[in-house]
Amino acid sequence: MKIRSKVSHYKLKKGDTVEVITGVEKGKRGTIIKVLPQKGKVVIEGVKLVKRHMRPSQKMPQGGIVEKPAPIDISDVMLVCPHCNQKTRTRMVTVGDNKTRSCKKCGELIDEV
Numbered sequence: 001m002k003i004r005s006k007v008s009h010y011k012l013k014k015g016d017t018v019e020v021i022t023g024v025e026k027g028k029r030g031t032i033i034k035v036l037p038q039k040g041k042v043v044i045e046g047v048k049l050v051k052r053h054m055r056p057s058q059k060m061p062q063g064g065i066v067e068k069p070a071p072i073d074i075s076d077v078m079l080v081c082p083h084c085n086q087k088t089r090t091r092m093v094t095v096g097d098n099k100t101r102s103c104k105k106c107g108e109l110i111d112e113v
C-alpha cells in the first residue's frame with residue numbers, strides 16, 4: 001500500500017505567494033495566510049472571499065457582513081517564485097545543513113537560508 005502525503009507533495013507554507021490555476025479565481029495571486037494540512041487546503045489572502053454574517057458584537061453593534069477568504073484546494077494553486085515571478089514547481093535542495101526549496105524554472109532558492 002502506498003501512502004502519499006499531500007502536504008509534503010506540494011510543499012507550500014504560510015507566507016508563500018501563490019497563483020490560482022483553476023476555477024473562477026484563476027489568475028488571482030495572494031499570500032498564504034493559513035495551511036490546513038489535514039484537509040489539503042490553504043487560505044489565501046484576498047482569494048475566494050465569502051460573505052459571513054456576523055452576530056452583533058461590541059465591535060459591530062449592528063452585526064453585519066464581513067468578507068473572509070475561504071480555504072481553497074492545495075492542488076488548485078501553484079507557488080509563484082519570488083525571483084522570476086513565474087508559477088513554478090519546486091525542487092528540494094540541500095544548502096549546508098538545511099533542506100530548502102528551489103525554483104525549477106530559474107533555480108533560485110525560494111526561502112532565505
Ligand SMILES: [Zn+2]
Pocket residue numbers: 081082083084085086088103104105106107108
Ligand atoms: Zn524562479
